[in-house]
Amino acid sequence: xxxxxxxxxxxxxxxxxxxxxxxxxxxxxxxxxxxxxxxxxxxxxxxxxxxxxxxxxxxxxxxxxxxxxxxxxxxxxxxxxxxxxxxxxxxxxxxxxxxxxxxxxxxxxxxxx
Amino acid sequence: xxxxxxxxxxxxxxxxxxxxxxxxxxxxxxxxxxxxxxxxxxxxxxxxxxxxxxxxxxxxxxxxxxxxxxxxxxxxxxxxxxxxxxxxxxxxxxxxxxxxxxxxxxxxxxxxx
Numbered sequence: 001x002x003x004x005x006x007x008x009x010x011x012x013x014x015x016x017x018x019x020x021x022x023x024x025x026x027x028x029x030x031x032x033x034x035x036x037x038x039x040x041x042x043x044x045x046x047x048x049x050x051x052x053x054x055x056x057x058x059x060x061x062x063x064x065x066x067x068x069x070x071x072x073x074x075x076x077x078x079x080x081x082x083x084x085x086x087x088x089x090x091x092x093x094x095x096x097x098x099x100x101x102x103x104x105x106x107x108x109x110x111x112x113x
Numbered sequence: 114x115x116x117x118x119x120x121x122x123x124x125x126x127x128x129x130x131x132x133x134x135x136x137x138x139x140x141x142x143x144x145x146x147x148x149x150x151x152x153x154x155x156x157x158x159x160x161x162x163x164x165x166x167x168x169x170x171x172x173x174x175x176x177x178x179x180x181x182x183x184x185x186x187x188x189x190x191x192x193x194x195x196x197x198x199x200x201x202x203x204x205x206x207x208x209x210x211x212x213x214x215x216x217x218x219x220x221x222x223x224x225x226x
Binding site: 042045091106 | 146155156159208210218
């Protein structure tokens, strides 16, 4: 099994640019989670989906952040416009059902200059 | 609201020795799950061990075991026969039966030869 796949692994962009992070969950998993990790705030859950439907987006910091899951095998997290304080590692995780173990992807390190 | 506390920002252990990482949590739920995740320098989040609150028996995975004290709301991780590859950040996490994962702030474990 390939595990959770995230792309890109590293992204460097300039303030004001749009950034799109991508995630492919493990085949068969129907729950998907987006996390952000920073030194200051640790690991924060941004949003999660169940059966492609957003369940809780209360962790999304601002309207500049949006996430979609158009089908069971793909999700995106978009930041528009990006700001330096968005610099962090963004993780995607998936599970079979909300109650089971979450398997994490390798993360995307985002740097906004 | 549920919280997870890891009071040891850093710990160190000599190779082949045993180390215990502490975690406490606060919840009013009776049905929940507890996890320890390992994050090596590669950033990958790896599930080490999980414990269901309804189980009295402490979970064990090879050299990793937990001491789950439900009344005290304590969930410590013991690593026996420590190896250099155990060096990583370790995160304690809590999830109720129907809600999202909540992570502690992590403990950095160093392993000395």
